[in-house]
Amino acid sequence: MIPKHFDAPPLKVSILVLPQTAPMAVYGLYEVLGSVGKVWAAVTGETTRVRSIDPRIVTRDGKTFNSVLGIPITPQASIVDDTDSDVVIVTDIELPLAADPATLWPQEIAWLRGRLEAGASVNSTCSGSVVLAEAGLLDGVEATSHWSAGELFRDRYTKVRFRPERILCDSGYQGRLITTGGASAWQDLALFLIGKYCGPSEAVRTAKIFLIGDRSEGQLPFAAMTRPRQHDDAVIAASQAWIADNYAKPNPVGLMVDVSALPERSFKRRFKQATGYAPVDYVQAIRIEEAKQMLETTGDGIDSIAAEVGYEDPTFFRRLFRRLAGVTPAHYRRRYRGPSLNQKV
Numbered sequence: 001m002i003p004k005h006f007d008a009p010p011l012k013v014s015i016l017v018l019p020q021t022a023p024m025a026v027y028g029l030y031e032v033l034g035s036v037g038k039v040w041a042a043v044t045g046e047t048t049r050v051r052s053i054d055p056r057i058v059t060r061d062g063k064t065f066n067s068v069l070g071i072p073i074t075p076q077a078s079i080v081d082d083t084d085s086d087v088v089i090v091t092d093i094e095l096p097l098a099a100d101p102a103t104l105w106p107q108e109i110a111w112l113r114g115r116l117e118a119g120a121s122v123n124s125t126c127s128g129s130v131v132l133a134e135a136g137l138l139d140g141v142e143a144t145s146h147w148s149a150g151e152l153f154r155d156r157y158t159k160v161r162f163r164p165e166r167i168l169c170d171s172g173y174q175g176r177l178i179t180t181g182g183a184s185a186w187q188d189l190a191l192f193l194i195g196k197y198c199g200p201s202e203a204v205r206t207a208k209i210f211l212i213g214d215r216s217e218g219q220l221p222f223a224a225m226t227r228p229r230q231h232d233d234a235v236i237a238a239s240q241a242w243i244a245d246n247y248a249k250p251n252p253v254g255l256m257v258d259v260s261a262l263p264e265r266s267f268k269r270r271f272k273q274a275t276g277y278a279p280v281d282y283v284q285a286i287r288i289e290e291a292k293q294m295l296e297t298t299g300d301g302i303d304s305i306a307a308e309v310g311y312e313d314p315t316f317f318r319r320l321f322r323r324l325a326g327v328t329p330a331h332y333r334r335r336y337r338g339p340s341l342n343q344k345v
Contacts, residue, residue, distance in 0.1 A: 220326025
């Protein structure tokens, strides 16, 4: 099924950089959002059809400048030229501020108000919500920011219902104004926007590629079957094509041997030489990848999923899944259907 998001034109995302901005979120957002629909296929060989994202870095005048860390930031447009963005992201600012905020961003604030009035979604990362508060856009609503901004919100932005415990916060305009808290919350915002505009499955794929989320259990929970080795063994290629549709059948390796019409020993040797996998490992990898997809996208019971992908013994399936994925099937489901990708805002 082609996702409903696919037929939409590329999502135009403007990453607003201010003189007080550090480069981490700027370039992180640019890379992660720009990867949508591209990197997963390059790594795994799995073709996906999703709405693409066109990120661009914008500033007041469109000129290269040194960030607060001394690292140059080169924008692609000025706010004067940027009039068609679908999504705007206000990046973080250095706190405490060195000047009266009323004097710092008048042009940017006017532009942000115009984009919001035109129907764009306006979002902030970390302390970037201070700019939105200065614009008066957060008056009377809940908003979050870096916890260190609490005193500034308490003393200057008294009409804002400050929620420092939140990571993502719906700050009004029917879900078009989102604030985030914490220096790394740009990652949560990136996944939220990808899920909203390009589909939840693409958000999951992006989280896996960039290891966004809980890494306490290592890399395996993020890993997927990589693109099989390219080769010119036509017999083995035909066996791979056959198993892609028949992996759940009993004794799949024996059936592949039959399809190949090779002696079993010759088949196993040629398969390993061509693909880099032993046949049984290849089948198990395919089965577990399919099980992951079902855990991510369905509510089917784990025993049912085990049977669906070819394992009559659910206990064996759970052990194998944990060995290959690093976590239990139930934990994997919570990870990719839980708060990290479906943040309550």
